[in-house]
Amino acid sequence: MSGDGWTVGRVAKRCGVNVSTLHFYEQKGLIHSTRNSGNQRRYEADVLRRVSVIKAAQKMGISLGSIKTAFASLPGERTPTMEDWQNLSSGWQAELDARIACLERLRDSLTGCIGCGCLSMKNCPIYNENDKLAEEGPGPVLLNRGGGLEDGGH
Amino acid sequence: MSGDGWTVGRVAKRCGVNVSTLHFYEQKGLIHSTRNSGNQRRYEADVLRRVSVIKAAQKMGISLGSIKTAFASLPGERTPTMEDWQNLSSGWQAELDARIACLERLRDSLTGCIGCGCLSMKNCPIYNENDKLAEEGPGPVLLNRGGGLEDGGH
DNA sequence: CCTTTACCTCAACTTAGCTTGAGGTACTAG
């Protein structure tokens, strides 16, 4: 079974995503496959890790574009080693740290800031501490578009 | 000037958003306005805080839909007091805490997890700790769609 | 008064990340 490669369906089930999502990722260049004699996709085992990493990175708020860029640092020819993946993830650590720090600042100033009058001001801590991070050119940028918490209740 | 209400342009400039964004928010029911004799929008001062809160909440990753829901808890007739805003923000504190905690778990397990083989497994800490949070029905849900860090470089 | 700037509505377009559907082919189990 896994002897002659993984089929889309199996990868999808194993990774908890739809087949269409795998097609989509392939189209975006995030994963790749070979074809069997009947033109059906066959994957190497490392696709599982790729998909999982995509999912984990997305949870950190990293876009598919950035993930693709990160994946570009992986070796093309050989199967990525543990070390390759470690390198990749360590690049995201900093980003994640920055993001956590930002949310913490936001949390710490939230009550005071929304409650007081400063939120409408240009010098509000929430406003600025975030804007600063949100504009660091290429590099850690956070939560500046869309996504995220849905239906927060309240 | 502010005597007979704020114009869209002034609100936009003051809040650092486009006029079209204010139209959009109004259409979504997040802010509201009255009209002058010539059908132009006029806002009460509290719109400034609303817009600022929207922006702050978005930075936490809260969707406009959730923000609207949260705003529904504000008094309709009278201008919201400081306390009203505090109540609203305290609801988001918990969400923000949950979210920070989740990202921290993700950070702490990132290296180990991406580096090891577990990411493709159903019992991976990253996978599950996040999924659990991502599925708490209505309530804190995090980063499950789109958005976020763009162009992380690396 | 006249020009310029601000505002109005409505519709269409944008990006990300997928999903859905139509129409057709390949595999696999009995």
Place this chain on the structure above:
DNA sequence: CTAGTACCTCAAGCTAAGTTGAGGTAAAGG
């Protein structure tokens, strides 16, 4: 050998959160 899945491609659709543009009106300054 024949169902019944699984798979294929391509195009269109969807949601969020806005932005852009066309065509037209209102207000403000000199």
